[in-house]
Amino acid sequence: xxxxxxxxxxxxxxxxxxxxxxxxxxxxxxxxxxxxxxxxxxxxxxxxxxxxxxxxxxxxxxxxxxxxxxxxxxxxxxxxxxxxxxxxxxxxxxxxxxxxxxxxxxxxxxxxxxxxxxxxxxxxxxxxxxxxxxxxxxxxxxxxxxxxxxxxxxxxxxxxxxxxxxxxxxxxxxxxxxxxxxxxxxxxxxxxxxxxxxxxxxxxxxxxxxxxxxxxxxxxxxxxxxxxxxxxxxxxxxxxxxxxxxxxxxxxxxxxxxxxxxxxxxxxxxxxxxxxxxxxxxxxxxxxxxxxxxxxxxxxxxxxxxxxxxxxxxxxxxxxxxxxxxxxxxxxxxxxxxxxxxxxxxxxxxxxxxxxxxxxxxxxxxxxxxxxxxxxxxxxxxxxxxxxxxxxxxxxxxxxxxxxxxxxxxxxxxxxxxxxxxxxxxxxxxxxxxxxxxxxxxxxxxxxxxxxxxxxxxxxxxxxxxxxxxxxxxxxxxxxxxxxxxxxxxxxxxxxxxxxxxxxxxxxxxxxxxxxxxxxxxxxxxxxxx
Amino acid sequence: xxxxxxxxxxxxxxxxxxxxxxxxxxxxxxxxxxxxxxxxxxxxxxxxxxxxxxxxxxxxxxxxxxxxxxxxxxxxxxxxxxxxxxxxxxxxxxxxxxxxxxxxxxxxxxxxxxxxxxxxxxxxxxxxxxxxxxxxxxxxxxxxxxxxxxxxxxxxxxxxxxxxxxxxxxxxxxxxxxxxxxxxxxxxxxxxxxxxxxxxxxxxxxxxxxxxxxxxxxxxxxxxxxxxxxxxxxxxxxxxxxxxxxxxxxxxxxxxxxxxxxxxxxxxxxxxxxxxxxxxxxxxxxxxxxxxxxxxxxxxxxxxxxxxxxxxxxxxxxxxxxxxxxxx
Numbered sequence: 001x002x003x004x005x006x007x008x009x010x011x012x013x014x015x016x017x018x019x020x021x022x023x024x025x026x027x028x029x030x031x032x033x034x035x036x037x038x039x040x041x042x043x044x045x046x047x048x049x050x051x052x053x054x055x056x057x058x059x060x061x062x063x064x065x066x067x068x069x070x071x072x073x074x075x076x077x078x079x080x081x082x083x084x085x086x087x088x089x090x091x092x093x094x095x096x097x098x099x100x101x102x103x104x105x106x107x108x109x110x111x112x113x114x115x116x117x118x119x120x121x122x123x124x125x126x127x128x129x130x131x132x133x134x135x136x137x138x139x140x141x142x143x144x145x146x147x148x149x150x151x152x153x154x155x156x157x158x159x160x161x162x163x164x165x166x167x168x169x170x171x172x173x174x175x176x177x178x179x180x181x182x183x184x185x186x187x188x189x190x191x192x193x194x195x196x197x198x199x200x201x202x203x204x205x206x207x208x209x210x211x212x213x214x215x216x217x218x219x220x221x222x223x224x225x226x227x228x229x230x231x232x233x234x235x236x237x238x239x240x241x242x243x244x245x246x247x248x249x250x251x252x253x254x255x256x257x258x259x260x261x262x263x264x265x266x267x268x269x270x271x272x273x274x275x276x277x278x279x280x281x282x283x284x285x286x287x288x289x290x291x292x293x294x295x296x297x298x299x300x301x302x303x304x305x306x307x308x309x310x311x312x313x314x315x316x317x318x319x320x321x322x323x324x325x326x327x328x329x330x331x332x333x334x335x336x337x338x339x340x341x342x343x344x345x346x347x348x349x350x351x352x353x354x355x356x357x358x359x360x361x362x363x364x365x366x367x368x369x370x371x372x373x374x375x376x377x378x379x380x381x382x383x384x385x386x387x388x389x390x391x392x393x394x395x396x397x398x399x400x401x402x403x404x405x406x407x408x409x410x411x412x413x414x415x416x417x418x419x420x421x422x423x424x425x426x427x428x429x430x431x432x433x434x435x436x437x438x439x440x441x442x443x444x445x446x447x448x449x450x451x452x453x454x455x456x457x458x459x460x461x462x463x464x465x466x467x468x469x470x471x472x473x474x475x476x477x478x479x480x481x482x483x484x485x486x487x488x489x490x491x492x493x494x495x496x497x498x499x500x501x502x503x504x505x506x507x508x509x510x511x512x513x514x515x516x517x518x519x520x521x522x523x524x525x526x527x528x529x530x
Numbered sequence: 531x532x533x534x535x536x537x538x539x540x541x542x543x544x545x546x547x548x549x550x551x552x553x554x555x556x557x558x559x560x561x562x563x564x565x566x567x568x569x570x571x572x573x574x575x576x577x578x579x580x581x582x583x584x585x586x587x588x589x590x591x592x593x594x595x596x597x598x599x600x601x602x603x604x605x606x607x608x609x610x611x612x613x614x615x616x617x618x619x620x621x622x623x624x625x626x627x628x629x630x631x632x633x634x635x636x637x638x639x640x641x642x643x644x645x646x647x648x649x650x651x652x653x654x655x656x657x658x659x660x661x662x663x664x665x666x667x668x669x670x671x672x673x674x675x676x677x678x679x680x681x682x683x684x685x686x687x688x689x690x691x692x693x694x695x696x697x698x699x700x701x702x703x704x705x706x707x708x709x710x711x712x713x714x715x716x717x718x719x720x721x722x723x724x725x726x727x728x729x730x731x732x733x734x735x736x737x738x739x740x741x742x743x744x745x746x747x748x749x750x751x752x753x754x755x756x757x758x759x760x761x762x763x764x765x766x767x768x769x770x771x772x773x774x775x776x777x778x779x780x781x782x783x784x785x786x787x788x789x790x791x792x793x794x795x796x797x798x799x800x801x802x803x804x805x806x807x808x809x810x811x812x813x814x815x816x817x818x819x820x821x822x823x824x825x826x827x828x829x830x831x832x833x834x835x836x837x838x839x840x841x842x843x844x845x846x847x848x849x850x851x852x853x854x855x856x857x858x
Contacts, residue, residue, distance in 0.1 A: 045603070056853070114731055122681070122720065123736035141721050216724045219686060220732075223721045224856045236688040239595045240849075242602055242623075328567040383603070390604060396589065484566075494727035496568035497750045497809070499734050 017360050018427075018434040018444040024357025027350040028369035031409055035372040038384025039251055045387050046245035057233055057250065064229045065257070067143060067218060068211035071150035072204045078151065079158035079203075080196065082303045085296035086159070087166035088284045097300075098163070099518055101307050102156040106466040106513045108487045109216050110494070111314055111506040116140075116149055116221075118313035125309070141223030149221045150214065154207045156307060160459075161206075161417055165199035166192070168421060171282040178283075184292055199421070205265035206413055209258045209374035230254050234377050244383075251380045258375030262368050311510075318507025321500050329505045332489040333512060335400065336469050339485060340516060342404035343468035344461050347415055350408065351460060355419035356449070359427045370416040373409040381406055399483050407468035414467070415460035422456045423449070458524015465516040470509060486512070555585045556787045558776075559608075561597055561615040565590040570807040577799045584787055593725070594691050594774075598624055605629070606781045611788045614653065614776035614795075618835065619694055621650050621775060622842035631780040633789065637796035640815040641773065642833040650775035653795050654810035657769035657828065658695045659762040660740040661733070661747045668740070668763035672700065675740075676714025683720050683729045683738040687849055690725045691772070696742050697848040698841055699770030702834040708848065712855035719856065745769065745825045746809050752823045753806060762825065768832035774810065 086098060104112060119125050120140050127137035140148070169191055177187055215231035230250055237247035358366035385402055389395050395402075430448045434440070439447065450457075470487060484492065486509045493502035565571040565588040575586045591600045594615050601613055606629065616624055624630060635651040645652055660675070660682060662668050669675040675682070685693030700708045720738045723729040733741035740763065748760040776795060778788045794800055802816035805824055812820075827833075836844065 059857075110728055110731070113728065114735060117732065117735055117737055121732075121735065121737050216728065220721055220723050220728060224719060225686065225722060225853050226857050232686075232688065238599055240688045242599050326567065386603060390607075394609070488562075489566075491727060492563060492566035493568065494731060495563040496566060497730070497747070497754070498568060499731060 018431050018440050018448070019353075019356050019360075020441070021357035021360045021362050023353035024355070024360075024366060025362060027354045028357070028362075028366050031350065031412060032369045032372060034405075034409060035255070035376045035381065038381045038388070039248060039255070039376070041384040041387045042244050042251070042380055043248035046243070046248060053249070056228070057230075060228045060230050060233045061253065063218075063222075063227060064212060064231075064254075067146050067150070067214070067222075067227075067229070068208050070143070070147045071154065071211040072208040074147055075151045075154040075158045075207050076162075076200060076204050078303075079155055079162050080200075081295075081299045082155070083159045083162035083166060084192070085299040086163055087282075088292070089296050089300070097304065098160070099514070099521065100311075101303060102160060102463075102466075102517065103311055103510065103514060104152050104307055105154070105156045106463075106470040106517070107311075107314070107510060108470050108490060108506060110491065111503075111510070112153065112310070113149070113217060113220055114317070114503075115310035115314040116152060118317070119309045120148070125313070141221060143222065143227070145221035145223065146214075146218050146227060149217050150207075150211050152307065152310065153217070154210060155303065157414065158203050158207060159303065161203045162196070162199060164418065164421070164456075164459075165195045167282075168425065169195055169282075174282055174284060184289070201265035202417055205261045205371065206374065206417055208261050209371055209413070212254060212257060212375060213377055231377055231379075235379060238379060238383065247380060247383075251377050254377060255372065255375045258371055259368055262371040263364075266364065314503070314507060314510060317500075317503040318510075319504075321504030322507055325501065325504055325508060328484070329486070329489055329493075329501075329508065332484045332486045332505075333508060335483060336486040336509070337512065337516075339400055339404045339407065340465045340468040342401065343407040343411065344465045344520070346404060346408040347411055347464040348457070348461060351412060351415040351419055352449075352457070354412075355416055355423045356427075358416070358420050359423035366416070366420075370413045373411075374413045376409070378406065378410070381409070396483070403485065404468065407471055408464065410471065411464040411467045414463055418456050418460045418463070419453065422453050426452045454524045456524070458521050461524070462517040462520035465520055466513040469513045469516060553583065553585050554784055554787055555587055556582070556612065556784050556791055557587050557589060557610050558612040558614050558791070559589050559591060559597060559600065559610040560613075561593045562590040563593075564588070564615055564808070568807070570803045573803045573807065574800055577803070578791060578794055581794070581799075582787065582790060584784075586791070594620055601629060601779075602627060608779060608781060610779055611782035611784050612776055612778055612791055614774075616650065616775055616777070617691065617695075618771075618773050618775070618838045619691070619698065619841050619845070621647070621777075622838040624777065625649055625838075629779055629781070630777045631782070631785070633778050633792055635792050635796055637814050639796075639813055640811070640827075641813060642827060642830045643771070643835055645773075647775070647838075650777045651792055651796065652773045652775045652813040653800070654804045654808055654813055655771055655773040656744040656746050656810040657771055657825075657833070658692060658699055658742060659745040659747075659764070659769055661743045661760055661762050662740040664748075664759050664761040666739060668761070669765075670763075671765045671767050672703070672711050673714065675718060676711065678718070680718055680739045681720045681737075682715070682718050682740045682742070683732050684722055684742045685726055685729050686722045686724060687852060690723070692726050692729075692742055692744075693722075694845070695770055695772055697852055698836055698844070699834065701844055701848045702770055702836050703767040709851045709855055712852055716856050716858070722856070744772075744810070745828075746805075746811065749805075749821075749824045750809050753821060764828075768834045769828060771833055771835040772810075773813075773835065 117124055120138055121127065122137045124138070130137065173191055177190060182190060213231045215229055215235060218227050218229045219232060230253065234247050234250045237243045237250060354366050354370065386395055389398060426449055434444050434448055486505065490502050490505045490509065493505055563569050571588050575588065578586050589610065591597050594617055597613060597615055598620050601608060630649045632648045633651060639645050639652065641652060641655060669678050669680060684696055687693040687697045700711050704711050723732065729741050730743060732738060745762040748762055751757040751760045776792060778792060782788050796814045798816050801812040801814045802818060804810060804812045805821055811827060
């Protein structure tokens with residue numbers, strides 16, 4: 001690797017860091033071991049065969065790449081103006097809006113699909129409205145439908161991450177720019193564009209990786225077997241052919257693609273950041289003009305409608321049955337809350353040291369270990385864990401801890417995206433002073449990192465809790481009847497024709513997820529922003 | 531939170547081991563919807579435990595195909611004594627594993643076909659059919675469906691049991707003409723879903739005029755919801771059957787209890803639970819007959835079923851035909 005000029009902070013010998021990087025390195029290795037170890041377990045369990053890459057797999061690979069790239073580009077492309085509008089405007093209900101806009105990300109897949117179709121489907125609200133004017137219904141099924149659904153899921157995440165980038169520009173910078181009479185365009189060139197160049201590659205890589213392992217959404221909205229993704233091919237290898245070798249090969253390809261995406265994203269230079277500020281409220285003198293206001297209103301309105309209408313459909317469908325939910329749904333809800341709590345604790349134990357060690361310069365290892373969780377097929381992780389656990393314990397007895405662990409690995413990449421930029425700032429600004437004061441280890445965590453990263457820790461914890469609540473995860477592979485989680489119970493209700501009860505249970509799930517998110521996210525907030 | 535969790539997991543583990551020491555435990559692997567609160571599992575467990583002096587434990591694993599995958603993963607070390615929920619598309623592959631023991635179940639089956647299998651006994655069965663809203667006209671066969679502009683939603687055969695059943699249905703009814711039938715259907719198919727629940731949900735939301743399900747599906751709406759608005763389209767080429775079976779694992783540590791369960795499975799106590807929990811036809815007609823409003827069985831010549839060996843042999847070819855017709 002070529003020698004590059006490094007900021008002084010990074011060039012220090014390891015012993016001079018205020019916190020040790022090794023716990024983070026261990027966490028990264030642990031995650032990589034889990035993802036790659038389960039893959040190896042599946043591969044080793046394969047009995048011969050492992051028929052390679054046929055034309056069907058090649059076309060699955062092609063479709064997967066196309067849809068994931070388009071989904072990432074559109075999600076991020078639309079998220080930029082939405083995040084910009086939210087960063088520039090202050091209005092009543094803004095915080096609530098930002099929280100609720102995040103909801104699609106944590107909905108169980110099947111519920112989100114039904115919500116989307118209730119609005120955009122052949123007999124959805126929009127098609128019905130068009131029908132009044134004699135216009136043909138929307139045609140949602142196809143590549144555009146797949147991309148739209150993925151944008152629905154990922155626009156909120158992209159918006160939140162990019163919005164966070166805006167909030168990391170100190171208010172003093174905007175103030176200085178305003179004093180120099182910078183208009184919106186100059187503001188964009190001087191402050192916003194450099195920030196985006198730093199943030200966007202990582203956000204793109206995360207969303208690309210999420211969409212890479214899409215299966216049910218891609219198939220349903222894609223309208224048929226043309227929309228076969230790698231994840232479906234993996235599922236087929238398990239389910240239809242029981243060809244574990246092929247499942248392992250396909251899963252390796254999927255992991256490889258994600259690592260390539262992550263490495264490409266990491267090659268983009270991070271730049272110097274924006275330095276320190278005094279955490280005062282941002283005032284945007286540049287965005288007071290009428291056209292800037294109108295533009296922001298349009299974008300906020302677009303995001304609100306696009307994301308809220310399907311959620312409204314979920315609400316409308318679920319509300320009538322909410323109060324008469326049967327007891328097994330409530331007990332499943334309690335199980336899910338426990339799993340989510342455990343996931344969140346595990347996440348903090350892994351993500352905090354890992355993000356600190358990334359901030360101390362261990363970038364490659366940490367980020368790649370973090371993103372592996374996204375690319376790993378849940379089916380492969382689940383089956384691999386099953387193969388590993390089976391000889392030593394009854395899988396049903398460890399169903400819940402294992403589900404919590406896998407949910408944590410799936411949430412880790414998001415948590416890192418949230419934590420790392422802030423952690424880097426904190427290290428850059430405080431490490432030298434702390435060392436001069438000989439403040440290290442726990443004291444540095446308590447006095448420096450915690451107060452400055454509380455908001456990000458809360459956001460990451462909230463997101464993990466919500467994701468863990470909503471994710472079917474691997475519990476379906478392990479569960480016995482008594483340990484059903486709420487998402488599993490939603491699927492069971494649907495499988496038993498009880499669509500209305502299922503929709504009510506899905507609404508309960510949604511309320512719990514949002515509640516957990518709200519609690520943790522708000523609990524961590526300390527400055528006036530966000 | 532965490533210590534609590536570990537403690538409760540340990541507690542559950544010890545509780546399970548002490549239970550085995552006292553009363554014999556029969557472990558039945560089955561698909562997930564069988565064990566759910568809304569499936570036959572809880573009532574079956576109660577009924578069998580009332581007579582067997584044992585502890586009946588259901589373990590759920592996805593659907594029929596996932597069940598077979600799990601048995602293959604666990605191999606001879608499986609704690610399962612009985613596997614309940616495979617269908618005739620899977621029994622050939624299941625038998626090939628060599629994990630199943632021969633059984634002798636004595637029953638007077640109410641199936642439209644003769645049942646002869648020394649490894650598996652049926653517990654319920656049904657016909658695949660397209661379900662539609664009763665007030666809309668339905669086509670009378672696959673050709674008419676292909677010619678109509680009715681929109682249908684089906685399941686992917688690679689991930690779903692009914693989806694695979696539809697492949698076999700077209701293959702059994704049309705043989706070498708199957709690709710032409712799929713070609714005709716391709717513009718009727720709104721979309722293909724991962725599983726039955728998604729497809730049925732889409733149909734109820736109004737996304738399609740018809741959905742691939744069972745002739746017994748309208749009975750659920752009629753009996754459980756008092757809603758007579760759904761009907762199953764009867765096709766004149768006949769309907770493909772799904773016969774759900776159970777078998778005994780050779781490695782079972784409770785072989786007698788397993789035999790006892792299989793015999794119980796075809797008794798009135800078990801069979802009378804099936805119609806309004808699994809919404810399928812019981813394999814042996816219960817004394818009280820079928821509940822009022824339940825679907826009717828078809829004559830033998832309208833009941834299509836490929837023998838297990840043929841079904842396994844035709845599967846890959848049928849899948850290729852389906853993929854190439856729908857991928858254009």
